[in-house]
Amino acid sequence: MIRSLFFAPANRPELVAKFPRFGADCCVIDLEDGTPDAQKASAREMLRQTVQGARDAGLRSLLAVRVNVPHSPHFLADLEAAAACDIDAIVIPKLEDARQAFAAAHWIEHTAAARERPLKLIGGIESVRGVLNAVPVCEQTPELLAVYFGAEDFAADIGGRRTPSGEEVATARSWVVMAAKAAQVAAIDQAVLDIRNDALFTRDASLGRDLGYEGKICVAPAQVALAHAAFSPTEAEVAYAGRLVAAYEAATARGIGTIDFEGKMVDGPLLKRSQAILKAAERARP
Structure with missing residues (x-):
């Protein structure tokens, strides 16, 4: 059950070590957008220690690592480093084709015998091509546990403008959750970047639940409790x-x-x- 998908940058291990106090259902160490380009390599090199820091701090919820996009020069090295860590899932952003996850599936299979817990994938549907291909991506991506809809990247890709109402992404948002449910994988709703507007987050989360989403991306600690309230039955x-x-x-x-x-x-x-x-x-x- 992933009601909250909470991110912290991989180059900030002191923030990752605080994961347990936030109580998110799935915590994500972010090598992608959250980590500056100049620090991606060093963040990857210390990833094992960063993961262990979260475990040593008492983290009991799902722990994942978001790698860089499949066409990035960091992608394969990120996958190898993530698969060597004590995590539950690898997050692949901007999935547009199930074949982009094959390298991750290789590492899952390669490391399976040595792992205490099975390693799964979480995919980001965040581009126009990704949304249009959401059905085959959800159906054909091996080891897929969940997908999330990235509204900000989608809006940037299509050239639209983001609004508080979200009407401009309504079609894509609905298409992603339908694709996920057809493939019987969990669907995680878009982020709300206005981190001080709890009313907006709650309203947007309520709409996401009405659409069929089971959880929400959280970009601030305070949003975790709001997401749990929105996606848990009263x-x-x-x-x-x-x-x-x-x-x-x-x-x-x-x-x-x-x-x-x-x-x-x-x-x-x-x-x-x-x-x-x-x-x-x-x-x-x-």
Whole structure:
């Protein structure tokens, strides 16, 4: 369950060591955008120590490393360094073709026998080509655990302008979550860069959940708790779902497939939604 995907730059190990206090579901050491070009090589060289620093600090949530883009001169060296670390996932940004992940799949297979935990991939869908190819990318990328939609990079690639409403990325945002769900991988929603506007983050996260996203990119520590609140079922939702499932199961035991429940007609799809809410609530428990 990845309700929050929180990033810290790889060249700042003192920030990475603070991961445990933020409580994100998945913490990402960023060799890409978060690390200046002049420091990428040195950050990669100390990556193993940086990862160990997070583990020594008591990190228990998922830990990932975001490598540089597939066409970068750093990409292959980043993959080798990341695969040698005690992490749970490698994040590949700006995926546009499943073949771009084959080198990462090689390292996953090559290091599998020596690892205590299986290594997975998280892909960034962040360009026009990536969005248009989101269906095959999600279906054909090996070891794919989740994808995230990068609205800022997408808007820059298409030449549009970002607005608080997000209408300019609505089509791409919806397409990515549909591609992910069709492939049965987790979908993580776009970032909100206005880090002091909690109301905007909460509103945008609520829309993301309505669309089917399961979590959100977080670029500031305060956004983690907001993301968890937005993507976890409320007590009222859990209570309603529990009553509905119980009533529906009692009805089907009597041979009834559609019921009138608290003023609404309920059948299979609503049952499935309520069961998903109960499952999500169970997974969200500390």
